[in-house]
Amino acid sequence: MGDRRQQRNRPILIVGLGRFGVALGYQLVAQGREVLAVERDRGLVQKHADALTHVIEADATDIEALRQIGAEEFDAAVVGVGTSIESSVLIAVNLVDLGVDHVWAKAINPAHGKILKRIGCHHVIYPEHDAGVRAAHLVSGQMMDFIKFDDDFAIVKMHPPRDLQGKTIDQCQPRSRHGVNVVGVKSPGREFVYAQPETLVSPGDTIIVSGDVRKLEQFADHM
Template sequence: MGDRRRRKNLPVLIVGLGRFGVALGEELMAEGREVLAVERNRSLVQKYADRFTYVVEADATDPEALAQVGAADFDIAVVGVGTSIESSVLIAVNLVDLEIDQVWGKAINRAHGKILERIGCEHVVYPEHDAGVRVAHLVSGHLMDFIKFDDDFAIVKMPPPRCMQGMTIEQAHPRDRHGVNVVGVKSPGRDFVYAQPDTLVSSGDTIIVSGDVSNLERFAGED
């Protein structure tokens, strides 16, 4: 427990202050984490100098530059550079060579991601691809939010379909009839609650549902 709490509060090194790096850093700061941002573009360094704990102008493709900013003292580092695959890979190699425990890499495509994985990045993310997948499932208008995991499993936020409005979870039988699980329900003006068999679902509610993507899509479109 103590180690998990410690890791949750560890400072984070972010290389690259593009949209991804800035959004990541701001969210970490909001959580109370310390953030060291490394960026070689001077105008970006000046722009975000007061936004994070430390902002340093340095070229992270140079291992000496990373050593000088104390990158080796971090347990978590994120390569936010994505437009230049060459720069991204060089930075990732430098961070891995510093034996940082967790190196995260942003990839612009699968080939880029495979390279990052092979050189030692513990985690590779595909923000553009993931955003596209998410929007594709939202444009239908049936879903309010969409998070996909492996093997076509997803969790979605949505208004309840007509087939279960005015019914309890037990009466609607979403698992048996639609192959999905309603895990949470939010009524207007109230917090989300874990769904129980006797939880009543009304037309104005918002529900959290998990299951296979195709089942979720069909369930969301039920009348």
């Protein structure tokens, strides 16, 4: 337990202070994490120096520059460079070669992501694509929030479909009838509770549902 807690508190290396890197860095700092950001644009370094834990001006495509800042001592590093695929790949391969345990990298398209995986990146992120998929589900008006995981599995926040309103979970049987699981229920003015067979779902409630993306979409269509 102590080792896991210590790993969660370890500093995180972020390379590139574009919109993605800045948003990531600021959020990590807000969560109490220590961040070392590396950026070769002096103006961006100066702009974010006061908000992030440490900001260093350096060219991360040069493996020696990464060695000088001790990049190999980090457990996790994120390559936020996206405008230049060549720079992104060079930085990522440098971090992999330095033995960083978890290298995350932003990809701007599938071909870019394929290259990143081939060179040994542990995690590839498609922020624009993922944001577009999430927005598509939200703007339909059926879902209030949408998080997709691997293998087309997702968790959504939504208002209960008509089939659930005024019934308990046991009465409406969402798993057997729709192939989804109602995980939690929130009534107005109350906290979320884990859904039990006897949990009553009211029209004004908010529910958390998990399952296959297509089945969730079909479930939401019962509104």
